[in-house]
Amino acid sequence: MKPKKIVLAYSGGLDTSVILKWLIEKYQCPVVAFCADVGQEEDWEEVRRKGLACGAEEVIIRDLKEEFVAEFIFTALKANAVYEGWYLMGTSLARPLIAREQVKVAREVGADAVAHGATGKGNDQVRFELTYAALAPDLKVIAPWREWAFEGREDLIQFAEAHGIPVPVTKEKPYSIDANLFHISYEGGILEDPWAEPPEDMFQMTVSPEKAPDEPEYVEIEFERGAPVAVNGERLSPAALLQKLNEMGGRHGVGRVDMVENRFVGLKSRGIYETPGGTILQVAHRALEHLTLDREVMHLRDSLVPKFSELIYYGFWFSPEMEALRAFIEETQKNVTGMVRVKLYKGNVIVAGRKSPVSLYRQDLASFDEAGGYNQKDAEGFIRLQALRLKLQRREGI
Known part of the structure; x- marks a missing residue:
C-alpha cells in the first residue's frame, strides 16, 4: 500500500539527501526529514535549509543528547557492557534512541511510514527496524538501499546532480x-x-x-x-x-x-x-x-554482560529480554x-x-597485619570441605 506520509531519518549528507528526493519521486507523498542531535557537530540551520531545498515538507530537529547519555550510555555503563571485549558501542546505543524519536515524530505529523538510510550490509538497518517493530509495528518501513538500483557513491552523485542536490566538492574521505x-x-x-x-x-x-x-x-x-x-x-x-x-x-x-x-x-x-x-x-x-x-552479585552480572552487550549491538534494546536484564542491572547498582x-x-x-560510604571492604579483615574479626583457623574446615570431592575422585580412580 502506498504511504500517505513518510518520516525519514535525515542527516543532511549525500545519501539521505538523495534518499529524500528519491522517496518524494517514488511514492509521490510528503516526506518529513527528522534529524537527531546526539552530539555530532553539525550546522543544524544548514541541515534544515538543505532538507527543505531537497523537498522535505518540514525538517524537525530534536536535541537528544541528555537522553542519549542518561538513558542509554549510562545504562550500558552500569552493565560494563562491551561488545567482543573492546567495543563500547557508541553507534549501537544511539540507533534505538534515534528510531524511538523518529516514531514519535511520525505519530506527531500523522505519518504512516518511516525510512532510514542504512545499507543492506550493516547492523544499523537491523537496529532501526527492530525498534520500529517493537514500538510501532503498524508503520510501513522503507529501506531505499534495499529497494533502488543505485550501487554506489557515483550513482548517488549522478542522481544528485540531475536533481539539483548540492554535492560536496571537498575531497572524499577514504573511510x-x-x-x-x-x-x-x-x-x-x-x-x-x-x-x-x-x-x-x-x-x-x-x-x-x-x-x-x-x-x-x-x-x-x-x-x-x-x-x-x-x-x-x-x-x-x-x-x-x-x-x-x-x-x-x-x-x-x-x-x-x-x-x-x-x-x-x-x-x-x-x-x-x-x-x-x-x-x-x-x-x-x-x-x-x-x-x-557483593561477590556473587558481581559474578552473576558479569556472566550476563556478553548477552547484554550482544543485545545492544544486535538492536534488541526494546525487547522483553532486554527489559528484564535492565531491571536486574539497576538492582545491582543500588x-x-x-x-x-x-x-x-x-x-x-x-x-x-x-x-565509598557503603564500601564492603574492611581493612581490619583484609589486613595481613591485623587480626580483626577473622579467625584464620576457620579456613581449615573450609578447605577440607572444598577438597572432599577432589579426594573422592582420586580415591575411586575417576
Missing part, C-alpha cells in the same frame, strides 16, 4: 565516519585492510598517545547508584559530564580501539573507535564496583555509590584510589 557525543567510529575504504595501520591524521577526538602530555592528569569521578554525577567536585548534567571527560581523555590519547568485529548480518568488519570519556567512566565504574558490589580517582597518562586510565 566513513559516524560521530556522536560518546564516540567517533571509522570504517571502510583504506581501513578495510586489517593489516594497514590507520593514518594518524584520521583521529578527531584524541591526540596520539605518543604526543600526549608527559605529566599525568588526575580526575575524581563521583557516582550515585552506578551513574556518574560529578567530575572533580563539580556536579554536571549527564551530557556535560561526558563532554568534560571526552576533553580530558582526548588530551591524553585515551580510548582508541582498533578491532575486527562480527556484524549481526554475518560479516566481519574492521572498525576503529575513539571513546575517551566512555573509557574513563568504564574503568572508574568497575573500580567502584570492586569496592561496593549500592554503587562513591568516588574514584583515576590517572590519565599516555593513552592509559590508571585507578589511583577509590572510596
Whole structure:
C-alpha cells in the first residue's frame, strides 16, 4: 500500500539527501526529514535549509543528547557492557534512541511510514527496524538501499546532480565516519585492510598517545547508584559530564580501539573507535564496583554482560529480554555509590584510589597485619570441605 506520509531519518549528507528526493519521486507523498542531535557537530540551520531545498515538507530537529547519555550510555555503563571485549558501542546505543524519536515524530505529523538510510550490509538497518517493530509495528518501513538500483557513491552523485542536490566538492574521505557525543567510529575504504595501520591524521577526538602530555592528569569521578554525577567536585548534567571527560581523555590519547568485529548480518568488519570519556567512566565504574558490589552479585552480572552487550549491538534494546536484564542491572547498582580517582597518562586510565560510604571492604579483615574479626583457623574446615570431592575422585580412580 502506498504511504500517505513518510518520516525519514535525515542527516543532511549525500545519501539521505538523495534518499529524500528519491522517496518524494517514488511514492509521490510528503516526506518529513527528522534529524537527531546526539552530539555530532553539525550546522543544524544548514541541515534544515538543505532538507527543505531537497523537498522535505518540514525538517524537525530534536536535541537528544541528555537522553542519549542518561538513558542509554549510562545504562550500558552500569552493565560494563562491551561488545567482543573492546567495543563500547557508541553507534549501537544511539540507533534505538534515534528510531524511538523518529516514531514519535511520525505519530506527531500523522505519518504512516518511516525510512532510514542504512545499507543492506550493516547492523544499523537491523537496529532501526527492530525498534520500529517493537514500538510501532503498524508503520510501513522503507529501506531505499534495499529497494533502488543505485550501487554506489557515483550513482548517488549522478542522481544528485540531475536533481539539483548540492554535492560536496571537498575531497572524499577514504573511510566513513559516524560521530556522536560518546564516540567517533571509522570504517571502510583504506581501513578495510586489517593489516594497514590507520593514518594518524584520521583521529578527531584524541591526540596520539605518543604526543600526549608527559605529566599525568588526575580526575575524581563521583557516582550515585552506578551513574556518574560529578567530575572533580563539580556536579554536571549527564551530557556535560561526558563532554568534560571526552576533553580530558582526548588530551591524553585515551580510548582508541582498533578491532575486527562480527556484524549481526554475518560479516566481519574492521572498525576503529575513539571513546575517551566512555573509557574513563568504564574503568572508574568497575573500580567502584570492586569496592561496593557483593561477590556473587558481581559474578552473576558479569556472566550476563556478553548477552547484554550482544543485545545492544544486535538492536534488541526494546525487547522483553532486554527489559528484564535492565531491571536486574539497576538492582545491582543500588549500592554503587562513591568516588574514584583515576590517572590519565599516555593513552592509559590508571585507578589511583577509590572510596565509598557503603564500601564492603574492611581493612581490619583484609589486613595481613591485623587480626580483626577473622579467625584464620576457620579456613581449615573450609578447605577440607572444598577438597572432599577432589579426594573422592582420586580415591575411586575417576
